Amino acid sequence: MSSLGFYLLLTAFVVCAYALAASVAGARRRSQRLIESGIGAFYLIAAVMSAASAIIIYAFVAGDYSIKYVARYSDSVQPLFYKITSYWGGLDGSIMFWVFLLSVFGSTAVYVNRERHRELIPYVVAVISVVQMFFLFLMIVHNNPFETYLTETRADGEGLNPLLQNFYMVIHPPTMYTGFVGLTIPYAFGMAALITGYLDDSWLRAVRRWTMISWLFLSVGLGLGMIWAYEELGWGGYWGWDPVENAGLLPWFTATAFLHSVMVQERRGMLRVWNVTLVILTFFLTIFGTFMTRSGIVQSVHAFGEDPELARMFTIFMVSILTISFGFVIYRLPLLRARNELDSWVSREAAFLANNWILLFSAFFVLFATMFPTLSEAVTGERLTVGPPFFNKWMLPIGLVLLLLTGIGPLLAWRKSTLLNLRDQFLIPVAAAAVVGGAIVALGVRVWTSGIAFALCGFVTGTIGQEFWRGARVRQTTTGTDVFTALIGLVARNKRRYGGYIVHIAIVLIFLGFAGEGFKQDEQVLLKPGQQTQVGDFVVRLDAVRVTDDGQKQMITGHTTVFRDGEELARMYPAKWFFRKHEDEPTTEVAIRRSFAEDIYLVMPAFNLEEQSASMQIVINPLVNWVWVGFGLLAVGTLIALLPETVFAFAAARVPANAVTTSLLLLSLVLWPAAVVAQSGQTVSTEQRSALERQLEGEILCTCGCRRPLNDCGMFNCQGHSSQTAKLRQFLSEGQDHDAVIASFVRDFGSEAVLAAPVDRGFNRLAWLFPYLAALTALIAIVVTARRWSHPAALAAAGDAGLDPALSARLDDELRNLD
Amino acid sequence: MSHKAAKLGLTSLVLALAFGALLYSTLGESAQYYKHVEEVMVAPDGWYGTPMQIHGFARDIRRKRDSLEYSFEMHSKGHVVRASYTGIVPDTFKNESEVVLQGTLGPDGFHATGMTAKCPSKYEPQAGGAAGTTGTTAY
Numbered sequence: 001m002s003s004l005g006f007y008l009l010l011t012a013f014v015v016c017a018y019a020l021a022a023s024v025a026g027a028r029r030r031s032q033r034l035i036e037s038g039i040g041a042f043y044l045i046a047a048v049m050s051a052a053s054a055i056i057i058y059a060f061v062a063g064d065y066s067i068k069y070v071a072r073y074s075d076s077v078q079p080l081f082y083k084i085t086s087y088w089g090g091l092d093g094s095i096m097f098w099v100f101l102l103s104v105f106g107s108t109a110v111y112v113n114r115e116r117h118r119e120l121i122p123y124v125v126a127v128i129s130v131v132q133m134f135f136l137f138l139m140i141v142h143n144n145p146f147e148t149y150l151t152e153t154r155a156d157g158e159g160l161n162p163l164l165q166n167f168y169m170v171i172h173p174p175t176m177y178t179g180f181v182g183l184t185i186p187y188a189f190g191m192a193a194l195i196t197g198y199l200d201d202s203w204l205r206a207v208r209r210w211t212m213i214s215w216l217f218l219s220v221g222l223g224l225g226m227i228w229a230y231e232e233l234g235w236g237g238y239w240g241w242d243p244v245e246n247a248g249l250l251p252w253f254t255a256t257a258f259l260h261s262v263m264v265q266e267r268r269g270m271l272r273v274w275n276v277t278l279v280i281l282t283f284f285l286t287i288f289g290t291f292m293t294r295s296g297i298v299q300s301v302h303a304f305g306e307d308p309e310l311a312r313m314f315t316i317f318m319v320s321i322l323t324i325s326f327g328f329v330i331y332r333l334p335l336l337r338a339r340n341e342l343d344s345w346v347s348r349e350a351a352f353l354a355n356n357w358i359l360l361f362s363a364f365f366v367l368f369a370t371m372f373p374t375l376s377e378a379v380t381g382e383r384l385t386v387g388p389p390f391f392n393k394w395m396l397p398i399g400l401v402l403l404l405l406t407g408i409g410p411l412l413a414w415r416k417s418t419l420l421n422l423r424d425q426f427l428i429p430v431a432a433a434a435v436v437g438g439a440i441v442a443l444g445v446r447v448w449t450s451g452i453a454f455a456l457c458g459f460v461t462g463t464i465g466q467e468f469w470r471g472a473r474v475r476q477t478t479t480g481t482d483v484f485t486a487l488i489g490l491v492a493r494n495k496r497r498y499g500g501y502i503v504h505i506a507i508v509l510i511f512l513g514f515a516g517e518g519f520k521q522d523e524q525v526l527l528k529p530g531q532q533t534q535v536g537d538f539v540v541r542l543d544a545v546r547v548t549d550d551g552q553k554q555m556i557t558g559h560t561t562v563f564r565d566g567e568e569l570a571r572m573y574p575a576k577w578f579f580r581k582h583e584d585e586p587t588t589e590v591a592i593r594r595s596f597a598e599d600i601y602l603v604m605p606a607f608n609l610e611e612q613s614a615s616m617q618i619v620i621n622p623l624v625n626w627v628w629v630g631f632g633l634l635a636v637g638t639l640i641a642l643l644p645e646t647v648f649a650f651a652a653a654r655v656p657a658n659a660v661t662t663s664l665l666l667l668s669l670v671l672w673p674a675a676v677v678a679q680s681g682q683t684v685s686t687e688q689r690s691a692l693e694r695q696l697e698g699e700i701l702c703t704c705g706c707r708r709p710l711n712d713c714g715m716f717n718c719q720g721h722s723s724q725t726a727k728l729r730q731f732l733s734e735g736q737d738h739d740a741v742i743a744s745f746v747r748d749f750g751s752e753a754v755l756a757a758p759v760d761r762g763f764n765r766l767a768w769l770f771p772y773l774a775a776l777t778a779l780i781a782i783v784v785t786a787r788r789w790s791h792p793a794a795l796a797a798a799g800d801a802g803l804d805p806a807l808s809a810r811l812d813d814e815l816r817n818l819d
Numbered sequence: 820m821s822h823k824a825a826k827l828g829l830t831s832l833v834l835a836l837a838f839g840a841l842l843y844s845t846l847g848e849s850a851q852y853y854k855h856v857e858e859v860m861v862a863p864d865g866w867y868g869t870p871m872q873i874h875g876f877a878r879d880i881r882r883k884r885d886s887l888e889y890s891f892e893m894h895s896k897g898h899v900v901r902a903s904y905t906g907i908v909p910d911t912f913k914n915e916s917e918v919v920l921q922g923t924l925g926p927d928g929f930h931a932t933g934m935t936a937k938c939p940s941k942y943e944p945q946a947g948g949a950a951g952t953t954g955t956t957a958y
Contacts, residue, residue, distance in 0.1 A: 361838075372846075373853060383853035385872055387921070390849035524907050526887050576910075586910050605907040615887055615907050 001059060002067050005146040008052040012099070013136040015041050015048060020129040027122035027196075035122045039110060042125045045132060046103040053100045056093065056145060060086050065154040069093055069145045075159035075581070085170045086160055088177070091294060092145035097174070098290075099135045101181040102128065105210075109185045113206050120203060123192035131184055134317050142309060162579045162587045168228035172221060176248055179218030180286045183251055185210040186258075187283035190276050194328040199335045204262055204275065209642065211262075215255045216638040222248055223631030234588040234603040236522060236619035238627070241391040246370045247289030253363035254282040257356045264349045267414060269339030271349075273329065274356070276336065280325040285363065287318055292370065344416035351409040355402065362398050366391070396449055400456060403511050406504050407460035410467055425466075432462030450518035457508045457515070464501045464508075471498075491640065499641025506637055509630030516598070516623025523618045528611065535618045538600060539563040545607050545614050554578040555589075558604040558614045562593065569593070574604040574616070598622040693732055700724060700745055851921065856895035859924065863900070866924045873900075873929060877918045893920065893929065901928035909936035 019041035026034030056069070060083045065071040073089040074082070088097040106128040114121050139145065186207035193203035225248065226238040239245060258278040264271045291314040294307070329336070342350060368375075369386050376384040411417075411425040436458030440451045468487065471494075475486040491498040523535045532541035543559040557575040561568060572591040579587070593600040601619040608614075727748070731741045852866075856875035859866050875893035882889050889904045902920060912918060912934065921933035 368842075372850070376850070384850040385853045386846065386849050387851070390845065393845055393849065524887060526885060528885075588910060603907075605910065611885075613885070617907050 001055060001064060002146040002148045005052050005055040005059075006140075006144060008048050008055070009096075009136060009139055009144070009146070012045050012048045012052070012103075013133060013140060015044050016129045016133045016136060019045065020126050020133070023122035023125040023129070027126075038122060038125050039114065042110060042129065043107050045129075046107040049096075049100040049103045052096065053087065056096065057084055057087055060084060063157070065157050066148045067145075068147045068149060071149070071154050071157040073157070073160055075157040078160060078165075081170070082160055082165055088173050089160055092139065092143040092147075094173070094177075095135050095139055095143055096145050097177060098181055099132055099139075101177055102132055102135075102184055105182055105185055106132075106188070109188075109206075109210060113189075117189075117202060117206050119196055119198050120189060120192040120206070123195045124188045127188040127191045128184060131188075138310070138313060142313070159581055162577075162582050162585060166228065166232055168224050168231070172224040172228055175217050175224055176221035179214045179216075179221050180251065180290070182210055182214030182217060183255060183282050183286050185214070186279045190279040191325065191328065194276065194325075194332050197332060197335055199272070199332060201265060201269075204265060207279070208262060211255060211258060212638060212642055215252070215259060216635060216642070218248070218252050218255065219638075220631065220635055222252060223628065223634075226631075227628060230624075231590060231592070232587075234590045234605070234617075236520075236601055236603070236617065236621065237517075238624075241366075241369075241388045243370050244293045246366050247293045250289055250363050250367055251282045251285040253359045253366070254278050254285060257359035257363075258282060260352050260359075261356050264352050268349055270342070271353070271356075272336045272338060273333065276329055277326075278356075278360075280321075280329070281360075281363075284318065284321055284325075285367075287314070287321065288367075291315075291318065346412060346417045346422070348409060348412040348414050351405055351412050355405045355409065358398060358402055358405070362395065362402075365394055365398070369394075399511070399514070400449070400452055403453065403456045403460060403507070406507060407456065407463040410463055410501070410504075428466045429459050429462030432465075433459035447518035450515040453511055453515035453518075457512055460504060460508050464504055467501055468498070495643065496641045499637045499639075502637030502640060503634050504637075506630045506632075506634035509626045509633060511630075513623050513625070513627030513630065516621065516626070519620075519622045521620040524615065525618070526613055526615045528613045533616075533618070536620045537564050538569070538618075538620065540602070540616065540618050542614055542616065545609065545612050547609065552580060556604075556607055556609070558602075558607065558616065560591075560602060560616070562600055562602075570600070572600070572602050574602040576604060576607065594625055596623075596625055599624050692738060693728065696728055696732075696738065696741055697725075700728065700742075856893050856900055857898040860898035860900055863924060867926065868923055870923055871921075873920050873922075873924075875900075875918065875920075876915055877902075877912060878914050880912070880914055893918065900924070902931055903928060904931040904934055906934070908934060911936040 019038045021038075022034050022041060023038035026032070026036075026038055056067075058064075059067050059070050060074050061080065063070070063074075063076050069090060069092050070086075073086040073093070078086070086093070088094045106125075110121055110125060113124075117124075189203045189207045189210075193199050225245065229235075229240070229245075230238040258275060261271050261275055261278060265275050291311070294310060294314075342353075344350065369391055373383050373385045376382060407429055411422075411429065413421060417425075433455045437451070437455035440454050445451050445454075468490070471490045472483055472487040475481075475490050475493075476483055479486060479489065481489070521536045523533065525533045527533065527540075527542035529542055529544050532539050534540075539562070541561045541563070543561060546557050546559060548555045548557065555575050555577050557573050560572050560574070562570045562572055570593045572593060574591040575589040576586045577589055579585075588603060588605060591602040599619075599621040601621055603617040603619075604614050605617060606615040727745070728741065731744050736744060852869060852871040854866075854871055854873055856873060859871075859873060873893065875895040877891050878894060880889060880891040887905055887907060889908060891902055891904075893900050893902050904920070904922075916936055919935045920929060920931040921935075922929055922931040924930075
């Protein structure tokens with residue numbers, strides 16, 4: 001079994017090499033067959049890695065303890081769930097899991113984009129193959145997960161560390177991994193664009209979604225890690241600036257920066273070098289983070305074990321990444337020139353730029369501080385360390401500035417904000433900040449950084465609230481619906497933007513939790529039964545220390561009662577558990593009483609059964625739960641931005657609304673693709689085109705088979721598009737006016753089918769409107785009949801002509817009031 | 820172009836210098852020496868009063884009755900220093916466990932204000948993951 005697994009890894013390596021060679025050769029010789037063969041090989045890697053993964057999981061489940069990795073990370077009594085997840089429990093398996101995920105993601109990305117970005121695909125395959133080859137190479141020569149004991153035969157394994165036998169620890173690493181590995185895809189596309197020189201914005205479109213998905217996983221992974229640290233490790237906090245934590249944060253900074261700056265490139269054609277650089281840096285930092293935590297280069301309290309061999313291989317790989325990637329950037333600089341210059345510093349692009357600088361600075365700062373012990377040792381020979389206070393001293397103001405920019409960015413206009421619209425935009429958010437700030441001062445809050453954070457939270461909330469409100473109002477007037485319908489319609493029409501705003505609200509909530517940290521209270525005491533201690537508003541009394549056993553573990557529990565204002569608030573049971581076979585590694589079971597205002601967090605790190613005493617750590621963590629709520633909302637916001645259009649069309653169509661509202665909504669759905677694609681930036685082009693040309697582009701269909709107007713063709717590099725556009729330009733340059741151009745197109749094409757209008761508005765709209773038209777006709781018929789019947793015969797004699805004006809006026813009224 | 824480049828360069832330079840200066844000044848306050856017991860105890864006099872972290876193995880752990888005051892010896896490669904610490908100790912703090920202490924050295928021994936114990940050897944942090952500060956760091 002183990003040798004089969006190892007051979008599969010070898011096979012994967014060989015196939016990778018072939019995919020690389022075939023793709024590059026195919027692209028250079030323009031041989032479609034070679035390229036196809038490379039892509040086929042690329043899919044094969046995913047299959048081979050799946051098989052290898054299946055084997056290691058089988059080994060865990062079946063308990064094949066002849067494999068060292070299986071013996072080290074599982075045992076026979078482990079629940080099945082943990083046996084399976086032990087796959088990524090250690091270094092060797094986690095590298096294999098990395099390759100497995102990368103092969104699956106890479107195949108998916110190539111499959112999805114193989115038509116649209118045909119010219120990039122061979123190099124995407126090549127780049128991903130190189131990365132896979134590196135990790136496969138590591139496994140083959142250094143970290144083989146299928147390695148077996150040579151002579152020993154083992155009956156049972158050592159078991160997974162109890163600390164890791166926790167729900168969060170099961171889902172946190174793969175979430176983190178998905179984020180890390182997913183960020184390889186944008187890098188591969190970016191590199192492919194650099195290599196081929198197709199440096200228009202098409203590669204950005206291909207990777208935007210991937211970056212967003214990876215970012216989502218990375219964020220959620222960080223959040224889960226924080227929850228795990230908070231609930232399991234029992235030191236009262238959730239972030240300690242440990243190198244392992246920082247490793248996850250580094251690419252998050254640069255990926256966040258990229259998600260913002262990509263909009264500037266889409267809208268304004270600027271920051272093109274910057275975006276490529278960010279993609280490269282993000283990928284580099286995922287590898288660097290892995291290297292940092294794996295090779296023992298950074299000394300941490302975690303038992304990493306130094307591994308100079310691994311460090312050397314990683315170093316070679318990382319240096320190659322940087323040299324080759326930035327070599328290509330420099331080589332392609334002429335193609336990466338910005339199409340526009342910054343018009344004003346009071347503009348949205350400037351705000352994005354500032355946000356990018358700060359995020360990048362954060363990444364470099366965290367990197368520097370994490371590496372500082374290693375750097376100082378290398379430079380001076382003395383190992384100097386910096387602790388969490390140093391990180392906090394720097395990251396606190398940086399975080400506040402970022403929060404401020406979160407609020408400012410949406411208020412500024414693209415290109416340039418005038419004084420008038422500045423006043424108009426900033427009034428409400430600043431007022432919100434002032435109200436919150438004033439309230440804070442009035443309440444006598446003493447931690448000023450937290451106070452500023454609260455005021456900024458008010459500012460950002462004001463900004464986003466205003467954006468939603470104004471958008472909804474505009475939509476309400478244009479669609480005539482109620483505010484709620486308009487709000488949903490607004491989000492649905494502009495998912496990326498409003499999804500982004502929801503993420504910003506999530507960030508506000510997370511910062512709210514961070515700000516609460518300023519009011520944290522922490523007390524360490526030794527208590528005997530009956531003794532009590534006061535922490536803040538709370539009194540904690542130890543009632544007893546009891547020992548119980550459930551067969552799997554021995555549990556020492558401190559029974560405590562918490563009082564506030566003399567009233568019993570809760571009974572809490574912090575404990576220590578001693579698992580069988582892991583008696584020397586007891587786990588600390590934290591007792592937490594949650595509420596939105598604050599958490600009471602009790603830990604019993606030590607006890608003495610003879611004395612019946614327990615040392616207690618009592619932490620009051622104000623507002624901490626908002627951090628978790630924030631992470632949840634962040635996921636929701638990102639998902640809204642990510643959801644495919646069709647999901648939303650369905651959801652929006654079900655919005656309850658009355659007749660005309662619905663018809664308008666449905667009409668807007670007919671025009672949906674245009675709106676969505678427009679907002680996602682596909683039509684963005686800064687070439688100067690006349691209004692007429694743009695209007696016509698919306699009226700003439702592309703002939704590539706997409707059945708969409710020219711300005712909305714979803715196919716990239718499509719033939720029909722360019723020929724039609726060229727034709728349009730030609731007609732326009734001949735001085736033809738709107739109708740003449742339309743006529744020329746119809747003449748050339750042979751029928752009106754080349755026009756968007758009949759297709760979009762003709763049958764479809766008729767179909768939508770038909771029920772309403774039918775209802776309208778029926779209504780008119782009823783009104784007319786009713787009037788006829790109710791009028792005296794004498795009047796009827798006056799004839800239809802006399803009735804007409806009154807009837808039509810009333811009809812108009814009634815029709816107007818119909819909705 | 821050259822004008823723009825000059826402006827850009829100057830701005831970057833000023834920013835870089837400002838950050839450098841800030842970094843340097845804050846580093847001076849925050850940086851601590853990270854030493855092994857034997858490195859310090861060769862010539863302890865020079866280290867008196869310097870905030871530092873010291874790495875070694877604990878032994879002869881004693882606790883004052885009804886308190887959280889610990890007194891123990893830190894040893895490494897034949898050198899020994901007496902250390903004291905008040906507070907909650909990590910689970911893994913026991914005789915011959917690997918410990919990193921934060922604090923200052925004085926003539927009467929090392930006064931620790933913080934203690935971090937090395938994780939259990941089998942604990943391997945999850946790759947790329949935020950594994951947190953393991954071993955109940957006493958903050």
